Amino acid sequence: MYFLLLKDIIDIKFYLSQLSDLFFVTCNLGMDVNCGSFVANYTRLALEKQKLQESDIDRALRNIFSIRMRLGLFNGDPKTLEYGDISPAEICSQEHQDLSLEAAKNGIVLLKNSAKLLPLSKIKTTSLAIIGPKANNSELLLGNYAGIPCKYVSLLQGFQGVVKNIGYHPGCNFVNCTSTAIDEAVDVAKKAQYVVLIMGLDQQVERENWDRVDLGLPGQQEILINAVAEAAVEPVILVLVSGGPIDISFAKNHPKIGSILWIGYPGEGGAAALTQILFGEHNPGGRLPVTWYPKDFIKVPMTDMNMRPNSSTGYPGRTYKFYKGPKVYEFGYGLGYTNYSYNITSVSHDKLYLINQTSSDKRRKHGSHIHNIAVSKSGSEVCNKAKISVKVVVKNKGKIGGKHSVLLFVRHSKVKNDEVPRKQLIGFKSVHLGAREKSKIKFIVSPCEHFSRANKHGISVIDEGKYYLVVGDKKYPVTALGREARAVYNAGQLKGMTLWAPNINIFRDPRWGRGQETPGEDPMVVGKYGVAYSNIYKIVSTISVLIHGAIQVLKQDLADSYEPPFKSCVEQGKASSVMYIFSDCDAVAIMYTHQVHAKEPEDAVAATLRAGMAVNCGSHLKKYTKSALGKQKIQESDMDNSSQSLLR
Structure with a gap:
């Protein structure tokens, strides 16, 4: 199921000049559903102008209705089905209110x-x-x-x-x-x-x-x-x-x-x-999920979503991983009514070797040193053997008990390099400690995942050199001389009720109105949140559908900022699908009204159906499909293809 930006394409980006072209382009790209009204409004015109075939519409409808059938939406009165008898009293139970x-x-x-x-x-x-x-x-x-x-x-x-x-x-x-x-x-x-x-x-x-x-x-x-x-x-x-x-x-x-x-x-x-x-009944232990930037950050164009800084232009970068400018508060900052101390008591090994089947070629090219290695060159066995066990002792130094989150970061010694993250969150664990109490926490560090970064080609690599494991004011050095690979995840499939999960975007701009929907700016935190959300509903056999939106991004930002939470949610959380939006899900409307990719709504209908769209969330597809067909912008076969996708 594809949610594309028809309204954005035609009104803002000006990819198409006629609305009747809009549906043709997006449908051919595989769009099935459009959240706005453009598909309904201009599909008929696209058909009439022969910009779209009925088969394009059929394909989108098949995709849409096949999914609806799998979800049981045609199985009768919803009140008689599995979740139809959940009452307000059950939703507002004391247990649920306590959880809130x-x-x-x-x-x-x-x-x-x-x-x-x-x-x-x-x-x-x-x-x-x-x-x-x-x-x-x-x-x-x-x-x-x-x-x-x-x-x-x-x-x-x-x-x-x-x-x-x-x-x-x-x-x-x-x-x-x-x-x-x-x-x-x-x-x-x-x-x-x-x-x-x-x-x-x-x-x-x-x-x-x-x-x-x-x-x-x-x-x-x-x-x-x-x-x-x-x-x-x-x-x-x-x-x-x-x-x-x-x-x-x-x-x-x-x-x-x-x-x-x-x-x-x-x-x-x-x-x-x-x-x-x-009034002291609860000791606060929350941590900021995003960086708090100074007012001057508004000088950074909101249209430039590059994560990494550019020292030559003065661009400061985005999120705690790359931002080099002044901060009001750091990501992960948070106080309590008591102070805590940390001590890294054990690290299983502190050297990693960057040698694999291609390393001899690299040595011939670069001399005796391997500057970095693509993690894909090593297998999961090597990656698993390279994992590091880290034990941290945290102590409550005060007189008040409370819940405390321990955050473990990794920092590269070459942090001044624009391509290298300033630091990266490896993991976090919460522990409740009474007054003067201490506890031992264990982290498993996967260098193939946590030490790697995306190069300019979007390929994950591990740089040779020294890294630091950091918790609080304590750090422990680890030297990378070895090979790693990315972790291999398990995949799965769920059945039953569909549940729309949280927005798994990273919070990438402090002005963003929808930032409140995201778990924060760290990809790992966002991924864990989405995975946890999906895992909760496995008990009741749901299909988790995660919302993920983005705009044009660099390959390396896609690789290490946008893709990780998506991958975790799909492969670890076993979400069955992701609603991926570039700026809006009213595809036909975007192509016609906002981005002027299509001069006429029927052109937008034709373009989106032929691009592969099966369903449109708004009313435009419904309104204009018939006129698009009449104007021969689409054929019945175009509609057949979408219908088959929906009904499959």
Whole structure:
């Protein structure tokens, strides 16, 4: 099943001049479904203009309906089928609500806690002031594509259940904060023992089809925060709600802003989670899934998605793996109410040998040294033998127990080279440690996977030289002198209900409105998230369909940034298919309306059907297929091919 960008192709890229050409091109490329209305609107015209054949449409329909049949969509009343009797009571069971709360607590990240302002004492806290434009709006806690909560609780309501004396003022009219009531908010703050500022973004500022144009707080939020902080009795607590990163350098360095927490869009359990963390019932252990860039990052063109930096042009690169510019906060950053120490106690071996059947040729060419070797030149047996066992002891040095995530990175000694990642996450493990408790954690490092990088041709290679295994402030050297290969994964197939899984894109630009849908900017984290999501539903025999979108990318970025999570989800998570989108899934509409690849909608219908499209998510295919047929832009055989693909 292909989801192509017909609307984008014709309106933005101008690949085609007529709409009637659009469906012809995309259908011939194998597109089956288009999410918009262009296929429905212009397929008939494409047929009439003979840009498309009915057989093109048939092929797309066969693809679509064959899948629908496999999913059991024609097996009768859905209420009588396997999942038809799941009631709201089952969805909103206490177990599920507890899980929602647990997820919210584990996801909150403590960014600053000067003078250990947090946690607050329930007994000693006599009054609170809650300031923020949507502190009393429970929908603020929900991201896009959120389901209906079992219960709505705003952050203000969460605090009202703990502290009796609470003052509240929105401070701004909306999150965009174009109109403020700073004086009134300051008066409320002056009367309270502690002040909690609820600031950040919402779905009116960032969402699908709505990217940000800057990385600061909207409108006059920063002015409001500074005014309240200066007037407050004690240093204030700043709570940030957002999906994407925000440049809060002013707050990070402000002496009257004592604590900063980022809560993302925590869902229905968000209010209880934040309250429990602020009052010490839960020790925060969340880590940032993306880099927080400074405001100047908006100078980097959003149309340039190259991961690697370019020292000659000043391009800084993207994500923690390659970005070389200043940062507000690092990927993986996160504090707790206690400190932790690390010690790498054991590494099974610290030398890897880059010798295989082609190494003699390389030695003749390069002399006695092999600069790097393609991992594909070695087999899985060599790769498995090269795996390194690493043992790390982590200790809770404080008096408060909590859940802590241990992150193991690898860093190459040639990190100044633009082609080499600054560092790469090998793995992470969470452990709950009581006060003064310690625990031993074991990581398995696969050099063929973790030490390799993609060269300019998109080929994974391991460079000769020294690497460092890094956890916290500790590092351990490993020298690459040997051969490795990529790990071999298991493949599988599932049956049953289809479930749309998370967006397995990496978070590649801080302005991206859909960034909130992704697990973060690290390919391994994104892959693990998608695999875990897919694995959950194996129990009920589902087919996992993962969403993966991208734009034009370099081969090497495709190889080591975009492809790994896709590969993990398909091969380890055993997802049966991936919804791959370049910018939109309304293919016919994109080719005609946005990218002007087709002058007429029937041309778009013809182009997409003949490109292999079987189904279009919008209404354009339905609207214009008949006219495309009438104008002889398509033949019945074109439609037959799509129909066969759907019904197969």
